[in-house]
Amino acid sequence: MMQQQPDTLTDSLTTALDYAARGWRVFPLLPGSKRPATPNHRATDCDGTAPGCRTTHAGWEQRATIRADKITKAWSSNPAYGVGIACGPSRLVVVDLDTHKPGTEIPEPWKSFEITTGADVLDHLAGVHGGTITPTYTVRTVSGGTHLYYAAPADVAYGNTAGKIGWLIDTRAHGGYVAAPPTSIGASAYDIIDDRPAAPLPMFLLDLLTHDRRPATRTSQNRSQDGSRTQARPLQPIGSGEPLRDPDAYVNRVFDIAINGDHANGVAGLLDATKGGRNAALFVAAATVGKLVARDLITEHSALDRLLVAAAGHIAARAYTAYEAENTILSGFRRAATRSAA
Ligand SMILES: [Zn+2]
Structure with missing residues (x-):
């Protein structure tokens, strides 16, 4: 029986040709690296030879191609080359979801929400904005993150962003590229998680990329009853194993962010929701404070009550009935319970 050997040439070449067939422009990466193999010099050092x-001078973005002959030639010259995809000319916006590095600071409000991955930040933002993370071509990166490949709208040219959409979320478009499967770095390789064609960039992401993500600051609802500004205080994370010094203050802070948002950090709350996004915003708020219920820091009954009071304006505006609001809140609690158990 023949020993099965990983055939890097076949893998890389076949995959690069498959990308080209999708209209994605590829270029070789140095073996075991994310760096482009060509050109081997910078624009400022170019002597035209x-x-x-x-x-x-042609950089990697200009050299990226869908031509089968060029692709075959490049990967035949070095079978160990990885595969880079130039996002802009491929009409792709790739959403790069990273994971929190242990030992680094988790910013608010994610710390209070116990969210530590770009995937969960995006999930939260989708909920807040009433959007959907459409299933699309998806890759697991060598660092354990995720790349979501979306088709860019025809009429807008996006650049790269770093943290504009949210914490641990970057995007690559014009001027950006991704290392793609089967590129390997050290012992790990980029892996295809979902092989379907690239779906159109979801509307809520298009909005977040196009506009300033921070909602307008409302003054009236950010004030406490005596008229003073509510001051955001740093809090211990729950789930860290340490007993909470002031559980009530913690519960109040999580409710405050879930309901009023954390505008300094660009996160909208239940009261920021507008027509079309109100039910989703209620679900997200419930899933957020539901973690407090799951940890017995507040009873389900009190949490439900507080959210129904907060949602009263939306109920009055007929975004949903009180009965529907209660169902949405309870399903948010169930999601939090499922996630806490996981
Ligand atoms: Zn040059």
């Missing part, structure tokens, strides 16, 4: 640079 390198192949591809005769008329003008």
